Amino acid sequence: MANKNILLIEPGYKNKYPPLGLMKIAQYHGPRGKRDRVRFIKGLDTSVLAEAWDRVYVTTLFSFEYTKTAQAIDFALEAANGHADKVFVGGIAASLMHERFLSEPRWQGIRFVKGLLSEPPAVSLQLDDFAEELYSDDIDGLPIEDHVPDYGIIDQIDYEYPVRDAYFAYTTRGCIRKCRFCGVPALEGQQRDTYSLTSVVEAIEKLYGPKKDLILMDNNVVASARFKDIVAEIRDLGFTSGTKLLRKGARTAVQRRVDFNQGVDARILCKDPVYLRELATICISPLRIAFDHLGLRRPYERAVRYAAEHGLTRLSNYMLYNFHDDPADLFERMRLNVRLNEKLGIRVWSFPMRYLPTDRPDRGHVGEKWTRYQLRSLQLILQATHGVVTGAPEFFKRAFGDTFEDFERILLLPHDFIFNRDWFERLDPDDRLGAYYEAFGKLSAADRRDLLVLLSSCDARDFGALADRATTEAVRRVLPFYVPMTKEKLYALWEMQKKLGKSDDGPNMELAEDERVEDAGLDQDDPRSSARAGLGRHRSHVA
Template identity: 40%
Template sequence: MSKKILLIEPSYKNKYPPLGLMKIATYHKSKGHEVVFFKGCSPNLKLQVWDRIYISTLFTFYWAKTIETIEYYSNSVKKSSNIYVGGVMATLMKDEIKKHSNVTVISGLLNQNGKLGYKDDGTIDYLTPDYSIIDQEHNPLLDYVYPQGDSYIGYATRGCIRKCKFCAVPIIEPEFMNGLSIKKQINSIKKHFGEKRNLLLLDNNILASDRFEEIIEEIKNLGFEKNAQYSTIRNNRTVYLKRYVDFNQGIDARLLTNSKVQKLSEIAIQPIRIAFDDIKFKDIYVQKVRLVAEYGIKALSNYILFNFNDTPEDFYERLRINVELNCEFENKGYASRIWSFPMKYSPIFGPEAKNRKHVGKYWNKEYLRGVQCILLATHGLVGPKMKYFDTAFGRNFAEFKKIITTRPEEKILYRTKEWLNRPFIPRRLFIKEKEV
């Protein structure tokens, strides 16, 4: 008998489509069920009665929005256990969600039978994601465009060999699994949903794979070699666009060798992402970033964790190291440039995981707010130019501290904006973004 299945992603802003829900869509459609996907709360969908509702979750700091979404649809099923909540937050805060509501909470990946109450649901993690649910042509209900929707999304590995304390991967994907075929995943997406421009790989630690070289060869053979292009029709004309490969979870600098950088430089990687989470890795980080530049990889977008066990001094130092490396590359005539991407740490468990208000041991609210004000001007990124950096973050730590403690805080933002010669953010928007 056909069933009515509703798939819901809460209405937070996100770049990447909900891969888990896309695979659940494929699974239910293969059984002949009616599947509807929506992002957020829809009065029309709420009024209907569904056999099952699946709600995806992401970061724990979206707790309030996620719980609000679960509550919103709680009367749209015959019994609350017919609401299935899965994903990152569901895995990390299973008990907390259960305290709140009697829904079925699913932990981890859908790679074991029985998690959704079916004999064969352990195959879901390996199914081809249903791209039609995120395509507005096929899903007119959807009024959200995923910035990374025109990408093949897949994995060659799951899990990670490391256990960093700030990271949820060891809990969500506890085993490191190697050997998933990217070729099979991409060819299946292409066959069912047409060609995609880019390749987005969600591997947590691709360099830990002993199949790394094979994976790179596969990527090249699939049409993502260096300088690869993608043709599409725009305004009745064929246009050629550059293709990009993005290992969006980052590359582990400790595992980067000459031969691995050589292999990465053979594909259309843009950007390469290398984490610089701890000042104690300074030497190895600098050495590996130089290696990447020597091999001609142009764009680096490097994650800089802060508000964890770091101090404001070492946060400033890590950012400054990147800007100094940019000057070095420019002087040497290398094309590589590093954009730093500061990421504020939030705990993954406990009451503080439910919002973004955590203050690290060596930080305080004033410092965090000051950093946020600087970053608002550039949408969270720190650019490669020294002149910009000296103005935005200061020429040394003393200046940095003075900037982040400047009040009223608008002075921090407007000063950077003025220097960037862009229009000021209207005060209304500024206040809206103040919630963190």
């Protein structure tokens, strides 16, 4: 039954890593499996509509990319010539939002697969043997989850994944924690060890050649009872501290690295220096430690100190915000990293990650202690810093302030002033920022709270009508500064700044693209970013 046509679709969103699930499905169907013809596309590639497909798979990732995911599913249905029984949808969003996908009338008959493909293929894919569906008799075969990823399909598309020259693997699945903000318990369940890492790496190398990096997607590897054995296995695979890879025919060797890309748990690391001593024996870069709220300050700080003591000086962390925290909580966590950088002589890069419910199809969630306007302000600041909070003191002070009061004031700035802060602070001949500060300085604490409520009550395009709702004359006088500039005025400002050559690129982050976060959502629905796309390399900066 070989030579069937199999189409794999990844929606057209931006993502850092290639789709591991589709890569394993490709191996299952490909020349070393069922010997089918496999085609992989990203987005809506209409060239596939001229062919007949025996099965179409669609992967899903972030729930907030629902719109692009829905477009891909509709396209898959079209590629299958309307035969819904030939379309299979799986992945993270399809699992976390399973009922929503199932309830969509136009997708009736499509199979939405929840969780991992860890059962024999016919079982995981819900195939009907009575209907003689393709490979419905494969009830004893190797689970698709356990197949070696097919790296060959990556070459079928033009999209460049920031991380691709790497072994992608797990040493554990699941997690011992039950964090309410996380989808892992629902997706993977209790923590457990997986198959041999060595066998996976050796199989990938045999089929596709040696890879530079080792990307381990474990959710909490330090919680494994086999932690020391896992690290020893990584060393045996050639990923010791400082090691390089010299490929056959190459003149220079490249630095290798290990990345536990989901981070490690400070609450475990702080218990015994042995964890960091073990991690220091492999070429881990960066060491990612989660810092989800200020209540973790003591274990986090101790873990960072242990890391520094064992020579791990390149650190990175995810900072959850917009959950149960407030702006002060986030600021103190960011500020702590600046102090640790100075005191310990290390580099810690922070990546604030905005909490969104795992079953919400958009990015509109506002935490109970945040406001809509503050979240948008922070997004604009992070656009200027490329999503990174560096530990450089002067840069941090300029971008986020020296105190929480400074940070609170920056979050309340008009958004045009935040996005074009370099211009308004240094170059604007009309000194509009100075005029704003004069009006803002006349606001009482109650006025500022009312102003924040007003600005969070509507879209920016409606700010011009807020004056009628102002509670005091002082609030009414400051509101005109918040009315967005027209595109024409913004273009003129950017062109003038470009001609003056006064915009710099900020500090050197010294952080490679493949070490950044999977998704910071920095350009989502941002007219400023799209408008400036045609202005070459010039851009505005917070610092």
